[in-house]
Amino acid sequence: MPQTKILLDESEIPTQWYNVVADFPEPPAPPLGPDGKPIGPEALGAIFPAALIEQEVTRERWIPIPEPVREIYRLWRPSPLYRAHRLEAALGTPARIYYKYEGVSPAGSHKPNTAVAQAYYNREAGIRRLATETGAGQWGSSLAMVGQMLGLEIRVYMVRVSYEQKPFRRSLMQTWGAEVIASPSDRTEAGRRILAQDADSPGSLGIAISEAVEEAAGRADTNYALGSVLNHVVLHQTVIGLEAKAQLAKVGEYPDAVFACCGGGSNFGGIAFPFFADKAAGRAVRLVAVEPASCPTLTRGHYAYDYGDSAGLTPAMLMYTLGHDFVPPRIHAGGLRYHGDSPLVSQLVHDRLVEAIAVPQRATFEAGVLFARTEGIVPAPETNHAIRAVVDEALACKRTHEPRVLLFNLSGHGHFDMASYDRYLAGTLEDYDYPESQIQAALRALPRVAAG
Numbered sequence: 244m245p246q247t248k249i250l251l252d253e254s255e256i257p258t259q260w261y262n263v264v265a266d267f268p269e270p271p272a273p274p275l276g277p278d279g280k281p282i283g284p285e286a287l288g289a290i291f292p293a294a295l296i297e298q299e300v301t302r303e304r305w306i307p308i309p310e311p312v313r314e315i316y317r318l319w320r321p322s323p324l325y326r327a328h329r330l331e332a333a334l335g336t337p338a339r340i341y342y343k344y345e346g347v348s349p350a351g352s353h354k355p356n357t358a359v360a361q362a363y364y365n366r367e368a369g370i371r372r373l374a375t376e377t378g379a380g381q382w383g384s385s386l387a388m389v390g391q392m393l394g395l396e397i398r399v400y401m402v403r404v405s406y407e408q409k410p411f412r413r414s415l416m417q418t419w420g421a422e423v424i425a426s427p428s429d430r431t432e433a434g435r436r437i438l439a440q441d442a443d444s445p446g447s448l449g450i451a452i453s454e455a456v457e458e459a460a461g462r463a464d465t466n467y468a469l470g471s472v473l474n475h476v477v478l479h480q481t482v483i484g485l486e487a488k489a490q491l492a493k494v495g496e497y498p499d500a501v502f503a504c505c506g507g508g509s510n511f512g513g514i515a516f517p518f519f520a521d522k523a524a525g526r527a528v529r530l531v532a533v534e535p536a537s538c539p540t541l542t543r544g545h546y547a548y549d550y551g552d553s554a555g556l557t558p559a560m561l562m563y564t565l566g567h568d569f570v571p572p573r574i575h576a577g578g579l580r581y582h583g584d585s586p587l588v589s590q591l592v593h594d595r596l597v598e599a600i601a602v603p604q605r606a607t608f609e610a611g612v613l614f615a616r617t618e619g620i621v622p623a624p625e626t627n628h629a630i631r632a633v634v635d636e637a638l639a640c641k642r643t644h645e646p647r648v649l650l651f652n653l654s655g656h657g658h659f660d661m662a663s664y665d666r667y668l669a670g671t672l673e674d675y676d677y678p679e680s681q682i683q684a685a686l687r688a689l690p691r692v693a694a695g
């Protein structure tokens with residue numbers, strides 16, 4: 244019987260992160276400041292430490308992982324790689340399905356991989372407080388946990404719809420000592436402006452980012468930490484793909500296709516980019532980013548300069564966007580409700596080196612329940628998007644009798660998302676239509692540099 248769990252020793256935790264920019268066909272487009280000109284790294288100094296700004300712009304292929312970061316990684320890394328024998332059998336597919344399980348981290352997802360690194364570099368720079376946003380609560384809880392470990396105070400602006408849907412994620416953050424505020428809030432200019440327009444706003448990642456950035460920019464003792472999107476965040480997540488590659492090599496496998504759900508892109512980039520290095524060198528491997536049909540950034544958005552937050556406080560980045568003031572429907576995969584995407588993932592999608600697909604909410608839960616009933620793990624609603632795409636691919640393999648090797652990142656468990664499963668099981672979960680009119684309206688608000 245082929246192995247089910249493929250494990251690495253702690254000594255095999257990667258010692259370097261992989262920077263995909265080194266293998267880019269074209270250098271990434273620079274972020275632009277309010278004057279429409281490329282910003283220099285110093286423009287970010289008010290909210291990020293120098294080490295992270297350097298990682299944001301570097302073109303070096305390998306970035307050493309500091310030993311204190313690897314030491315905390317040892318609490319859950321290397322994460323296991325599983326062969327999904329029971330899911331394969333249920334589908335009757337000749338495909339061989341592997342999943343990397345990031346739900347073994349104490350916070351339950353891939354997010355601590357970058358939280359540790361960001362908290363470490365901020366502490367080294369003498370910063371004592373971090374302000375951040377969270378969608379589903381996975382990122383906020385990850386930063387809360389490592390903030391406690393490294394002695395940093397953490398304030399989290401939590402998107403209101405998740406604050407209400409996922410009260411126990413809030414409790415988790417508070418247990419780890421963080422302060423949690425529902426966003427939009429009346430604590431910031433950005434929050435007050437949104438509340439004046441819509442007192443019942445469900446919030447969005449874009450709005451919560453504005454609140455956290457505003458706070459960090461206004462306080463000398465406070466920096467900002469972002470859970471996805473930026474180059475340095477994607478960089479830190481490459482430990483996932485680097486380990487997965489070593490694990491597959493142990494059983495003599497290499498994927499034909501790699502799948503991950505995509506919110507801000509760090510989960511996808513984390514598992515897929517180390518394989519992009521091989522693709523850039525000529526190896527055939529498909530890399531597939533999966534997003535919600537109701538927030539279809541990569542599949543229906545514009546490739547244009549836009550802000551990372553709703554108030555326009557961040558530099559403008561070239562990325563796929565639905566418009567920075569787009570407020571996505573209240574789907575349960577809170578971590579995928581983001582108007583933009585990683586500029587690195589966006590560029591590769593634009594260059595057709597990475598594929599993107601969108602799937603509707605109910606179909607993702609159907610796949611997640613099938614996964615739970617075969618493999619045992621109850622996945623996070625975000626992860627269910629990747630599982631849907633893998634199940635569809637495995638069924639296509641069944642029709643064509645092709646024994647393809649499929650790899651996906653099981654980015655987190657769904658133990659705090661059972662209210663969403665309740666709704667699915669009760670038949671009350673909705674599919675949201677693609678809100679074309681709202682998106683068209685939001686696209687009209689793109690910054691002027693984006694006119695082309």
Ligand SMILES: Cc1ncc(COP(=O)(O)O)c(C=O)c1O
Binds near residue numbers: 352507
């Ligand atoms: C479990 C889980 N998977 C995936 C994502 C999406 O991550 P990313 O923004 O890195 O694409 C999130 C975001 O919160 C998440 O919580």
